[in-house]
Amino acid sequence: AQSVTQLGSHVSVSEGALVLLRCNYSSSVPPYLFWYVQYPNQGLQLLLKYTSAATLVKGINGFEAEFKKSETSFHLTKPSAHMSDAAEYFCAVKNSGAGSYQLTFGKGTKLSVIP
Amino acid sequence: NAGVTQTPKFRVLKTGQSMTLLCAQDMNHEYMYWYRQDPGMGLRLIHYSVGEGTTAKGEVPDGYNVSRLKKQNFLLGLESAAPSQTSVYFCASIPTMARAGYTGELFFGEGSRLTVL
Numbered sequence: 764a765q766s767v768t769q770l771g772s773h774v775s776v777s778e779g780a781l782v783l784l785r786c787n788y789s790s791s792v793p794p795y796l797f798w799y800v801q802y803p804n805q806g807l808q809l810l811l812k813y814t815s816a817a818t819l820v821k822g823i824n825g826f827e828a829e830f831k832k833s834e835t836s837f838h839l840t841k842p843s844a845h846m847s848d849a850a851e852y853f854c855a856v857k858n859s860g861a862g863s864y865q866l867t868f869g870k871g872t873k874l875s876v877i878p
Numbered sequence: 879n880a881g882v883t884q885t886p887k888f889r890v891l892k893t894g895q896s897m898t899l900l901c902a903q904d905m906n907h908e909y910m911y912w913y914r915q916d917p918g919m920g921l922r923l924i925h926y927s928v929g930e931g932t933t934a935k936g937e938v939p940d941g942y943n944v945s946r947l948k949k950q951n952f953l954l955g956l957e958s959a960a961p962s963q964t965s966v967y968f969c970a971s972i973p974t975m976a977r978a979g980y981t982g983e984l985f986f987g988e989g990s991r992l993t994v995l
Binding site: 772797805806807808809812853864865866868869870871 | 909911918919920921922923926928936968972983984986987988989
């Protein structure tokens with residue numbers, strides 16, 4: 764079964780600094796991978812997704828993620844953090860096989876941006 | 879286009895009370911899901927449905943029941959609420975897997991915050 768590990772439940776960065784949120788997955792087949800963002804008191808919104816096309820994926824709000832098969836990673840980055848980026852971020856992998864209509868989520872990383 | 883709508887948005891229950899959360903989607907999606915979100919636990923799947931009249935258990939189904947009598951609605955029921963069911967509940971949906979170009983993105987509602995005292 765697929766699984767997702769997000770390193771760091773809480774990450775703090777200064778405004779203008781690089782944002783790096785880590786996600787590692789386990790999957791026996793080429794995965795579909797997603798990053799979702801949840802702003803306070805809101806639902807989840809798709810940030811970007813990897814679907815076996817380009818390994819560098821660009822999403823909304825200046826975020827991007829790189830799929831690295833050799834490292835089984837899909838880390839999320841943004842060159843310069845903005846106060847509005849403060850939110851919780853979830854990495855997810857789409858299950859294959861009988862459960863192919865399900866996503867498995869990581870436990871989330873809460874991003875704080877310090878002025 | 880409303881997307882996925884959850885009602886109610888907030889609810890406070892006493893232990894032992896029952897209630898139903900309603901999820902409605904207007905996108906003609908086949909599959910629907912109920913997740914719960916707890917601090918440090920991410921999202922965990924409670925139950926899901928792959929079509930009208932069908933339901934299945936997810937990762938944490940105990941204490942919950944669901945029904946999908948109409949394609950657009952997916953109901954989550956708590957027969958006897960417990961404090962451990964205090965959580966934020968999210969409904970999500972996806973179109974049929976046969977649809978060309980579909981890549982498994984989930985469409986989420988805005989959540990229902992439930993507190994059980």
